[in-house]
Amino acid sequence: MTEWWKKSTVYQIYPRSFMDSNGDGIGDIQGIIQKLDYLSELGVDILWLSPVYDSPNDDNGYDIRDYYKIMNEFGTMTDFDELLNQVHARGMKLVMDLVVNHTSDEHAWFSDHPDFYIWRDQPTNWRSFFGGLAWDFHEERNQYYLHLFSKKQPDLNWENPELRNAVYQMMRWWLDKGVDGFRMDVINMISKDPQMKDAPNGDGSSQFMNGPNVHTYLKEMNKQVLSQYDIVTVGESPGTTPKEARDYTAAQNQELNMIFTFEHMDLDQASGEKWDLKPLDLIDLKENLEKWQHGLHDEGWNSLYWNNHDQPRIVSRFGNDQQWRVESAKMLATCLHFMQGTPYIYQGEELGMTNVKFGSIAAYKDIETLNMYKEKQQAGVSHDDIMKKIYTKGRDNARTPMQWSDEENGGFSTGTPWIQVNPNYTEINALKYRDPNSIFQYYKKLIALRKNMDIITYGDFTLLHREDEELFAYRRSWQDETLTVYCNFSSKSKRITRLEGKKIIGNYPRHTDEDEWVLKPYEAMVYYQQ
Template sequence: MEWWKKAVVYQIYPMSFKDSNGDGMGDLGGVLEKVDYLKKLGVDIVWMTPIYESPMDDNGYDISDYYKINPLFGTMEQFEQLLDALHERGIRLIMDLVVNHTSDEHEWFRQARKDKSSKYHDYYIWKDRPITDQQSFFSGSVWEYNEETEEYYYHLFSRRQPDLNWDNPEVRKEVYKLINWWLDKGIDGFRMDVIDLIGKIPEESIMYGEKSHKYLQEMYRECFEGREAFTVGETSFATPVSAPLYSDKERKELTMVFGFEHLGLEEVKGNGKWDLKPLDVNELKQVFLVWQKALHEKGWNSLFWSNHDQPRIVSRMGNDTVYRKESAKMLGMILHGMQGTPYIYQGEEIGMTNVKFALEDYKDVETINMVKEKQEAGWSMEKIMKGIYAKGRDNARTPIQWNAGKNAGFSEHEPWIGINPNYKEINVEEAIKDEDSIFHFYQKLIRLRKEYEIISTGDFELLFEEDRRFFAYKRQADDRTLVVIANFTGESVVCDCTDEITFKEGRVLLSNYDRNSVEKIMSLRPYEAVMYYM
């Protein structure tokens, strides 16, 4: 079995992880200080979001030099120290690869925008006029006027993030060169930002297509063949049909991809991420069922609730007040019991929650653009703020709460973004001291994945399919069965398992309450979850 099938990934957003030099911004020195914490948690891979040179228009996802470390985060020497420190502890490091677009301050674009005859002009996508009415993901048209050449360039994200022209073989050569440079430095792979978009057709507003697969296969041949590298693609448009194409090892594209279908279920369909409706738990269960079935023996799943672009899961789908610990553990068990590679986003392991800042305290470019756009569309400020509180990306970007001291132990200086006021109760120091904490529960989930092969190999069957109170499933491999039963409500409920499970002698592997056995008819407490092996 490939090593990564039993691995767990921890995502670090360096700006908000730990500040070591007192400037209010998290940095590489801060990560270096906490490598033993990562080892204690038990993770196998660290995914580092972008630390390259960047003007930080989109918090580092706008890269101006792929070969340099942003001075905000430290130096290349510190990066190499960190890489060595992780490797010494048996932890691999993957970097974020952002090659759908660059910063408008990248030297390629500087040359491209001032001279049509420059070879770099064709590194980007240009038209004499806006040829579609397509809107960017960050609001406004995808076409931006450039005075120097009297043309429009294409950008799917911020206007300061011009899209690369992947149809140009010279662009692809440059990308493969930088990938190999980092791999030769000793990193263990990449998380690839919006990588399904490299095969877009701007003329038709088509976001992805067969070209994405063609380019990824070429990338594999030029960069990854013969290496034990780990690659995960952010593929927002992937479906249960296309995801196996990316991750089927015979096709030689990627190790796995992220599917996002489960994270759009509270949105009013067709209205974008900010227009909200209540979550239907049965819809959530069906999405996981389809993805588990689609990739079983045909690819590999990435399992995640949270990342730097998503709100905190305990606030989103759990109860972040009365039953914060119980519901955070319940959500962790549901995810970690499935087939795939789990991803833990920093702070998830201690149950960090969403925030409610004043509007002027939000930093994210997407949020700032949205406010203007929705005000012009006639939305009330109450509705706008409700959307921000629920879905704003800054929910995930508040600093890690290390302790109850000044600035939550994140920095001696005022942090670049506000700290969640609940840091005195919710912090790493408290979580490590408390044997019943979410942190210790996550430690156990990580250990179980390594100890029980069925978690990596077993097939998947949904239980209580029509009952919105439960999220429950069965994993089967040979003559072994693993069952996860979770109460997805804040009420005590009676669970009649008679028709769902054929019981054999077994044992409770893990529960978020004090439970030693599973009965055919049992009462489940609010957000109670139990993993049973027989």
Template sequence: MSDMDTLIIEAKKRNIRIIMDLVVNHTSSEHPWFQSALQDPNSKFHDFYVWRKSIDGDVPNELQSNFGGSAWTFVPKLGEYYLHLHAKEQPDLNWENPMMRQEIYRMMNYWIKKGVGGFRLDVIDLIGKDPDQLITKNGPTLHALLKEMNQHTFGKDDLVTVGETWGATPEIAQLYSDENRNELSMVFQFEHINLDKQAGKRKWDLKKLDPQELHQVFSKWQTELAGKGWNSLFWNNHDLPRIISRWGDDHEYRILSGKMLAIYLYFLQGTPYIYQGEEIGMINYPIQSIDEVDDIESRRMYDERIQSGYKEKDIIASINAKGRDNARHPMQWDASKEAGFTTGIPWLPTGDSGEINVAAALDDPNSLFYTYKRLIQLRKELPIITEGTFKPIPTGKAAVLAYMREYKGEKLIVVVNFSNKSEQFFVDYNQQLKKILIHNYKKEVNHVLLPYEAYAVLLH
């Protein structure tokens, strides 16, 4: 705790606020609350969780865990099932219990008093669940609970809150992030994240990304939240594969495609998030065998698919493309042993960091790191990025994406080539070019877009 106190204090000196990851949908099965609930059905903590009796000697209903299998686990001693929408070691809290809610609020206020800058609320769209009606996301009590949480905790301070909401639509996101509703600052929505899976299938059933479909999703969120809510902008997090490996090119065009992805995202309206290693272009960590996998979701999928007759090489290919371990290998600081992360043995291997490490990025003036630094600087300098209107620009090319931002007579145009092939395209500006804000190639902006070329220009 002394380390945490020091971190908060030293960060504040540098005008940095620490936002904490807050998990309030579930606890660990080793948490004292749950241990008390297991030992004594009359304990006040028993009703802190969701319990049901069996139905005809079987599970209460067909609810499934997000990691596969039933969402119910039987406790013989109690003759009851408890609910876990994730692993059985993660029992869901009972948000219908006002005493439990007050304990959560007390805990949150403890951290607020310590000086944290806000919270990232893990799977927060699950707390209003109604398991008897098979409702998990966006349940009937969700927004009332968030208003109550806001009132009792972070609503009294200048704090940032972002909810992880896998089931959000633009309409639902407006409810969360409309400042007049007193719920959250913003949410993470994942509609763009699911575009490379086959329709109606799980994320492991892959299809090639359609850049225009991706552009349509981002455009929809930019348009429908304008003036009514606030966007979160992200490519990566701890549950997703590395974006360069996923939708860029992690070989010949690693840096150029990484810059393209950053440029496309950073001129949109919303709050951008950088996941550790994204700014130096870290890539997926391929494995050869399930024995190398730590992630429970990947391991359960592997077992299910082996039993269903899938070929092992196809399952491993899916894990290498989408597995969560890809983002969980340690940060690569330099080219030394264990990438400068530790002198011990890390939870997952660091591998050969080679040229992909912080030291190399800082030494190279053309590195992806300095592109991110420039993009952040532009966002601070140009109100058009935070305040301007958004309009997609049709390109007639499957891989070429373009959009315009406009504010107080100024126009900003972003053009990217989302492929490893050259494309013919040029925006007819109809106005005088004022300034090239950023460009990932050292060449003129013209009608030939090279592989993964991206630029942003400001017009009079």
């Protein structure tokens, strides 16, 4: 099978917030179908759907009640089949979100197959990612069950071969239907250390991240399911080093095609807690991405992303979403898309959508955000300080409705949206996507360049200007070709030596033959030499 995913670009759809076709305020599958031509025009190859399965929605669909049924709010299986056909008719592929570290406590397995879950007479002191203890008492069994996330998301017991077979059967069912792969939610947490001991500060991650049998399970999954189909797989794997990533993604290991790493997303926090804010140090970011580019160059494969449904908007985070929004959105895209790996675009990123500041905590919907607010308040942190954290890092920044037009609700819905639309939709929306200078058209060029230039796929990576605190520059080399990428991460002008070769893309016009150039605020440019 060819490694077609190495030249592909993925577009993530968060269905609840993408497009509402029936006016109930919730995005749905028919809404996605309405916008497929827009996605085809962008040039993306793969659509990744966040979960569309039946769910009570305690964690926006990541708590699955029935893997074989579509959530009522999103439509029916007939709608899904139509979506799959329409995606394939446009030459694109469709990837499902596979959530098999946990289910909803309303899944039939929880009552009918309790041995599919993890039970203990005595809980450990582990803390849940969503706050509080990671164990909940079950009256009927007189035992505690593990939930690393919400208490309505009990963790599955992967030590049980019957559970594993049930998961593989479900995966085959979707692949036989024609889906083109899986993004696997927190897949590196499926194996827990059977000892399960108390941990310092309740952080049990060393006992469940990259656990003792995770590679055994993934090799089994690959042998029984994945290797039988021409598909793509990406595993969400927090707390993973480049060496561990190679173990997951090296072709000879026959596990996954690529993983999502989180290290570069943790660089603007001061401690192990995401809400402990600090400004990004660009040198940290450069050295981290360099480490991953080198670490997976010959063995394994990188995924490249700035945004997803769990991360704030990158133009607000590492760019400047006010005076230089368009320029910094294009610069950030350039910086990422010329690296080696498969790039992921999150809905609205191609429009330069920004973080949102709701006036009241009541407007927020995310369980992680609401639990954090309660915990911080009880600890004596002021409302204003907590809101500053939410404005910077909250997951709802990514979940406000897609801004299609300057009509009411950004053209997302004729009803009341499930979460408020960012008020800047009148300025930032997809109406302008045909404008040759739009962020959308810039992304379209980046995607086309990747398809046409093997050096982007195969070239090695050399970091330039390592100690510069405002300039991210690197060189890609392959055979007799080189690409030189310059990105100014500041609102200051930066003087650089003139680059040789042909400019293939940039976010400012450049017409000068001087020996020295001045990079404008948030300028990006890429030069090619052969």
